Amino acid sequence: MKLSRILSNQNGVSRQQANRAIASGKVRVDGEVCTDAAREVSRFQGVVVGDKVIKRALPAHYLMLNKPAGYLSATRDPVHPTVMELLPPEIRADLHIAGRLDRASTGLMILTNDGTWSRCLTEPEVKLPKVYRVTTLRPIEPHTAQRFAEGIWFAYEGLTTSPATLERLGPNEARVTILEGRYHQVKRMFHAVGNQVTSLHRERIGEIALPRDLMPGTWRSLTTDEVRSVPAGQAAITGNVGRPVVT
Ligand code: URA
Numbered sequence: 001m002k003l004s005r006i007l008s009n010q011n012g013v014s015r016q017q018a019n020r021a022i023a024s025g026k027v028r029v030d031g032e033v034c035t036d037a038a039r040e041v042s043r044f045q046g047v048v049v050g051d052k053v054i055k056r057a058l059p060a061h062y063l064m065l066n067k068p069a070g071y072l073s074a075t076r077d078p079v080h081p082t083v084m085e086l087l088p089p090e091i092r093a094d095l096h097i098a099g100r101l102d103r104a105s106t107g108l109m110i111l112t113n114d115g116t117w118s119r120c121l122t123e124p125e126v127k128l129p130k131v132y133r134v135t136t137l138r139p140i141e142p143h144t145a146q147r148f149a150e151g152i153w154f155a156y157e158g159l160t161t162s163p164a165t166l167e168r169l170g171p172n173e174a175r176v177t178i179l180e181g182r183y184h185q186v187k188r189m190f191h192a193v194g195n196q197v198t199s200l201h202r203e204r205i206g207e208i209a210l211p212r213d214l215m216p217g218t219w220r221s222l223t224t225d226e227v228r229s230v231p232a233g234q235a236a237i238t239g240n241v242g243r244p245v246v247t
Contacts, residue, residue, distance in 0.1 A: 061095060148165065
């Protein structure tokens with residue numbers, strides 16, 4: 001919301017009075033004087049006029065979880081446990097998942113309450129690499145890497161996937177890097193070449209890698225550098241979107 005609107009939303013304050021207060025240098029956004037009435041202020045930023053708090057900053061949360069198999073990427077489910085149950089109850093309700101994993105899939109999952117930031121992780125147009133370790137039912141054919149690099153036609157969406165890379169690690173094992181995160185994308189790509197995924201583990205999203213010592217079912221806050229590594233992260237750190245909080 002624009003700064004002038006935040007001030008004039010208070011009882012009895014006109015837009016003109018708000019603009020005057022801003023121009024006079026009395027208004028601070030996250031502790032810094034702001035004289036731009038049109039400045040967009042996020043829910044993660046605080047606004048004060050003189051000593052009076054007009055709007056408190058909501059803490060921004062950026063977490064990574066090592067998802068164990070069997071947990072659903074959902075907020076609640078009547079049958080299966082959900083990833084939310086693995087997170088601190090006091091912030092759980094505010095978080096959303098930035099890139100789901102299937103119930104049987106494991107590995108890196110990122111959760112946040114900052115929608116602007118998470119869109120930069122998940123929007124296919126951003127083309128942030130997502131790296132998966134995959135095992136397959138049948139041996140991986142030599143032509144699979146070429147097929148993935150050319151893109152696979154997804155009839156349901158009516159599109160061809162962006163070029164993906166496949167590094168063969170063994171007869172039935174590979175590291176696959178995709179640039180989007182479409183529904184069951186990796187499984188559907190293997191299906192398209194006549195194979196089947198038997199296990200899928202996400203190792204990395206962009207620059208954010210799952211650390212070896214983060215045990216399945218446990219989580220930690222992202223570091224400032226990890227938040228910053230996402231295209232919107234710079235703004236998040238400098239206060240235009242939100243600020244990471246070590247939870
Ligand atoms: N691709 C899949 O098929 N499943 C996942 O969970 C993630 C990517």
